[in-house]
Amino acid sequence: MAAASSACVLVSFASLLVYTFAIFLKPLAAEFGWSREAISTAFGVAALAVAACSPPLGWLRSLSGQAHHSALYHHFRMRVRFSLAANAPSMAPLRDVPDSRRGGKRHRATGLLASADHMVPGTARRGIFRLAGWECDGCHGSSPHRRSSDPKCRMAGVVRDPRRHRPCRWIAMRFPRPRAFPWFSFGGYGSERRCR
Amino acid sequence: MSGVAVSEGLRSRIFWIVVAGLFLMSISQNGVITHLAALLTDRGISAANAALAVSAMGGSILAGRLFTGWLLDRYFAPRVAVCLFVLSALGTFLLADAHSLPVGVGAAALIGFGMGGEGDVTPYLLSRYFGLRSFSTLYAFTWTAYAIAGAVGPIIMGRAFDATGSYRVLLIQLGVATLAAASLMLFLPRYKLAFTAGED
Secondary structure (H helix, E strand, C coil): CHHHHHHHHHCCHHHHHHCCHHHHHHHHHHHHCCCHHHHHHHHHHHHHHHHHHHHHHHHHHHHHCCCCHHHHHHHHHHCCCCHHHHHHHHHHHHHHCCCCCCCHHHHHHHHHHHHHHCCCCHHHHHHHHHHCCCCCCCCCCCCCCCCCCCCCCCCCCCCCCCCCCCHHHHHHCCCCCCCCCCCCCCCCCCHHHHCC | CCECCHHHHHHCHHHHHHHHHHHHHHHHHHHHHHHHHHHHHHCCCCHHHHHHHHHHHHHHHHHHHHHHHHHHHHCCHHHHHHHHHHHHHHHHHHHHCCCCHHHHHHHHHHHHHHHHHHHHHHHHHHHHHHECCCHHHHHHHHHHHHHHHHHHHHHHHHHHHHHHCCCHHHHHHHHHHHHHHHHHHCCCCCCCHHHHHHHC
């Protein structure tokens, strides 16, 4: 996972735009005949996008908390088409924030994030998750997942429309529990099978 | 999980000191990072060597991050921040008069070191003063300040060059602003023990 994160950071907003901007500033000014202030404004626009995205992202992160963090982190990484993704590296230190909160709030936050998700076809996403090694239970079969009535079930609050459900999205966002973080007590792999 | 609520954090003087310091620092950092290569090539350094200076900055950001983490484990974070900001200001002053590659690389490395270190210091300070309860939201607000300054810095650098044909005067002013940010860090009080005790 560390290697995957590093690879993602390597081609992220910070390294591609921020640190190479200096190299291109003068050639761009020469090519288009624009002033340096005008070229710098492009950087300013990107920075303002970061400024605008940070508070909602931080707030969502505070709702979704530790347990979903790594999933969301990679989730954002894959959403390169959203400018929101640009800000994910800035949130990397939040990995260290434990979250004792459980239950509905987290699902709502996850849902909000996932709702931005419909642009990627389900099969492609599934392929990406598989490639990344995030095999998920339950998304192989065709039977619609129903809402669980078991209050202990972590999927209990999640409403899914059986006609166009995308179970893979929800399940893949719940990672197998990394052994290094014992406070990840959210059932781990396969718990969704138990409560269905 | 212990810590303050978001509203409480936003009303705190400490939070705004951290934000103001970060803002002042970020103006000069982002201004320099976006104009470094142009500045050096203006002064007769080849494009390849200017790119080397940019890479040196990247390397020193890495070093700054690691070394600052080590320092934070040993020393009081606001003092560490003061040192980093002063280093960064020194780099900015140096860059204002850099006419050779070694000076340019040295200045870039100093600024980068401060920049990398400050990326460690801000979340650390927030977690010490405000706990972890609202950490992500408060940290996001500091990022907003950083990014707004990151928009301002390059634009005023560009404007200064377009107006005067040189970055020198503005870089000196930005160095002074970074020193002001360093002195702001001196106003940070001791950690609130209730939170630090809870985490340990």
